[in-house]
Amino acid sequence: MTLSPPGPPPVEPAKRASPRLRWASLPTRARLVVLVLAIDLLAAVVSFSLIVVNARSAVQVEMQATLANIELVVADTIGLAQSASPASLLRTLELRVQDLRHVRVAVFDAEGGKVALANPRARRESHLAPHWFAALIAPTPQRDELPIVAQGQRIGTALITTEPLDEIDEVWGYTVSLSLASLCLNLGLLGALYIAFGRVLAPLTQLADGLTQLERHDYTVRLDPPASRELAIIAERFNSVAEALSEARAANGRLNRQLLTAQDDERRRTALELHDEFGPCLFALEANAASVTRMAQAESQPDRAKLTARADEISAIVGQVQGLNRDLLNRLRPHALGQVPLAECLQLLLRNFRSRHSETVFEGRFTDLARGYGDLVDLTVFRCIQESMTNAVRHGEARHVTAEVSESHASDALRVEIRDDGTGLAEKRTSDLDGGFRGGIGLSGMRERVEALSGTFHLDNAAPGTVVRIVIPLDPERTEDTSPIVSV
Structure with missing residues (x-):
């Protein structure tokens, strides 16, 4: 017996959208209207059920009352026609009961024959209620x-x-009208809603x-506050986000403009140093060699x-x-980072500042401190301390600068604080920095470096001087990185 190779698996038919997905795809207005319709239908079913229960009870009571009234009609007819013959009395009774509602009355004589009138009135046989x-x-x-x-x-x-159809017709009429x-x-109500x-x-x-305009990077869009208080709050938050x-x-x-300017400034300064410092040295070497x-x-x-x-x-x-x-x-690049422990690298930075x-x-x-915390963290700490000390000396005219770096094991964070006794920051510049860091490229660069590592950067007046506080979160599962830094 040979076995044929298995064919491709059967393709399942496309699944129909579930009722939940179809409901979710409806517009909000349509869903609200459908909910109101469902409530109306439920109210209609409940109202109809109450009508049926009350109508059954009312018809039952009406039938019992009608049966009691028939006995009174028969007794009254007999009392009024005592002197009449039995045949005349029966015809009189038949005449009186033929138009009674809710019941049908048939009169029979003593022999069991039905009493019939010469000209009986026709009784309505059709009814309104289904x-x-x-x-x-x-x-x-x-x-x-x-x-x-x-x-x-x-x-x-x-x-x-008993014949309750007349009473049922009345109930049906009330039900239809209602x-x-x-x-x-x-x-x-649905139209108004x-x-x-x-x-x-x-x-x-x-x-x-x-939101579509925001997605297209059009941040000038603003929403007019609607009359609804809740939606007005949403519009206000939207405008704040925009x-x-x-x-x-x-x-x-x-x-970006400051970065381009800083790059050009750095290139210009490098070119000037090459021209002003290296040029004379090379000329002197050439002269001595000649x-x-x-x-x-x-x-x-x-x-x-x-x-x-x-x-x-020459030497x-x-x-x-x-x-x-x-x-x-x-x-251009702190070459000691990645080659020596971070603490020693920072001490070399302080020694360089002391010499200059x-x-x-x-x-x-x-x-x-650990030997290192990774290229990005080490370089951020180095650059922030370097820039803060440069600002303290160049702009604050400080005479004493203290830098402190410590690792908080409780919160797995690296804390950096640079404090000086200089002139501090102007009030307006401090508010600008807090509101959006509209300072120079140095302060903005420090803030950008720290926030890129999910850290926090604060610059405050220390009266006197300025204090820079930086907190950089550390990865609890990190490993010490001793690889050399290849980029700034």
Whole structure:
């Protein structure tokens, strides 16, 4: 027996959308109208059930009352016609009971023959109520035989059968009238609600349009506050978000322009240093090299003292070039980061500041720190301390600057604080920084670096001086990164 290879699995037919998805796809106005219709239908079912229950009870009571009235009619007829013959009395009774409502009465004589009138009035056989409605309300038919006795003798029998259709027609008429009135009222109510829902939900449509514009990066859109207090709050929050996005966009534009300006300034400063510092050194090296060449090519024996002096000058110039090159590279990229522990790298930074600004005291407290916290964190801490100290000396004219870095094991965060005793910040500049960091590229750059690591940056007047407080969260599962930094 050979087995055929299995065919491809059967393709399942596309599943129909579930009722919940179809309900969710309806507009809000349509869903509200459907809910109102459902409530109306439920109220109609409850009202109809109450009508049926009350009508059954009312018809039952009416039938019992009618049966009691028939006995009074028969007794009254006999009492008024005592002197008449039995046949005349029976015809008189038949004449009186043939138009009674809710019952049918058949009069029979003593021999069992039915008494018939010469000209009987026609009885209405058609009814307004439909059969299903009559079946809901009509009680069980009752039949009763009432003997007719005159002058002590039974002269006939009255056969009474309940007929509730007349009463049911009246109930049906009331039900139809009430239903039509309720229908007209509900149609008017639904129309009013449809219009009202449209006006109430119109601000939501405007909100959706506004969000679409925000999605397209149009942050100038604003919503007019609607009359509804709740929707007015939503519109106000939307306008606040749009304003914040607009300000953030403007701030990003300013930062981009400042970044381009800073790049150009850095290139210009580097070019000036190369021209002003390296140029004379290279010229001096070239001049000394030419002097050595001339002395070597002279016919007389070269003066060893002059050669030694030229060599010493060349060595001093090379040392100066190496120092300039080291300072330039360190400004472009702190080469010690990633090579030595973070605390030692920060101490090297303080030593560099002390050598360049001997009139200012620089102190640092960098105890209980890990070797490193990753390239981004280490570089952010280094740059923030470097920029803060530069601002303290250049703009604040500080005479004492203290930098402290500590690791908080309780909150897994790195805390950085730089405090100086300089002139501090102007009040207006402090408010600008708090409101959106409209300061220079240095302060904005520090803020951007810290917030990129989900940290917080605060700049306050310390009276005297300025204090910079930085908190950078650390990954609890981090590992010490000792790889060299390859980018700034």
